[in-house]
Amino acid sequence: MEIITGTHLGSLQGDAMNSGMSVLDMPGSAMGTWGQFERVFKGDNYNNVDNVLNNDNKYKDNTYLVTYLDNHDKPRFNGTGWDGMTASTEQYIDGLNWYFTARGIPCIYYGTEVQMQGGNDPDNRRVLGLNGIQQSKNNSVYNQLKKLNAIRKSSVALQKGQQFKLYGTQDQYAFKRVFANNTAIVALNKAGNQSTINLSNIPNGKYTELYTGATVDVNNNSYSVNVPSHGLRVLVQGNVAGQPWNIGNLQKQTVSSYSKISKK
Numbered sequence: 001m002e003i004i005t006g007t008h009l010g011s012l013q014g015d016a017m018n019s020g021m022s023v024l025d026m027p028g029s030a031m032g033t034w035g036q037f038e039r040v041f042k043g044d045n046y047n048n049v050d051n052v053l054n055n056d057n058k059y060k061d062n063t064y065l066v067t068y069l070d071n072h073d074k075p076r077f078n079g080t081g082w083d084g085m086t087a088s089t090e091q092y093i094d095g096l097n098w099y100f101t102a103r104g105i106p107c108i109y110y111g112t113e114v115q116m117q118g119g120n121d122p123d124n125r126r127v128l129g130l131n132g133i134q135q136s137k138n139n140s141v142y143n144q145l146k147k148l149n150a151i152r153k154s155s156v157a158l159q160k161g162q163q164f165k166l167y168g169t170q171d172q173y174a175f176k177r178v179f180a181n182n183t184a185i186v187a188l189n190k191a192g193n194q195s196t197i198n199l200s201n202i203p204n205g206k207y208t209e210l211y212t213g214a215t216v217d218v219n220n221n222s223y224s225v226n227v228p229s230h231g232l233r234v235l236v237q238g239n240v241a242g243q244p245w246n247i248g249n250l251q252k253q254t255v256s257s258y259s260k261i262s263k264k
Contacts (some may be wrong), residue, residue, distance in 0.1 A: 070108075167197055202218055
């Protein structure tokens with residue numbers, strides 16, 4: 001059996017985190033407790049994701065790491081009791097925006113789509129039931145998951161590309177992902193208001209914005225992008241499969257308003 005990813009994050013011999021193999025993003029998503037990524041979406045500085053990403057060179061291929069907001073061995077993101085903290089719809093959206101665009105393979109545990117509450121095992125395994133399944137389609141998180149899944153599916157750079165940081169503040173973060181001749185530029189905003197993110201060192205050329213369908217021309221290797229509150233923008237240069245912008249739009253921002261991007 002081929003070992004796809006390897007990790008040497010532990011300090012002691014015999015430590016599971018020093019075993020040389022891994023399929024789960026344990027530092028970012030964790031087991032038994034909160035992961036470092038989800039803390040970011042509960043109010044921490046966005047730059048704290050770098051505490052995890054700076055160790056990515058210890059994996060054979062970090063794009064194979066499984067990432068998750070919820071798991072059967074940890075408190076729900078919408079936690080309850082002594083071992084959890086409740087989460088807002090916006091915090092769910094912020095977290096999932098990250099998981100579906102950043103390196104790794106996002107895994108969705110049942111109940112995330114309806115913001116299911118729960119503490120640690122076994123409280124994190126509550127029954128969703130037929131009624132929960134039927135009601136899920138009216139949930140904003142469910143609809144955003146459909147959108148994000150279509151976005152990720154449409155770009156090989158979002159599935160397999162190596163990730164490079166472009167920008168980071170308390171509530172905004174941006175990176176590029178590159179795979180062969182495909183590049184994706186991702187800008188994320190977890191603040192309660194729209195934010196303009198000024199980026200540099202961006203490859204020139206024509207891009208397709210996967211959330212809105214807008215076409216963007218980048219010149220002089222820089223641009224400014226307006227990102228909605230609790231939103232994202234994903235610009236792709238290269239092949240785009242399908243039309244993810246035609247999937248339900250949670251963020252009420254039109255293609256025409258996206259033309260505010262300024263070319264520098």
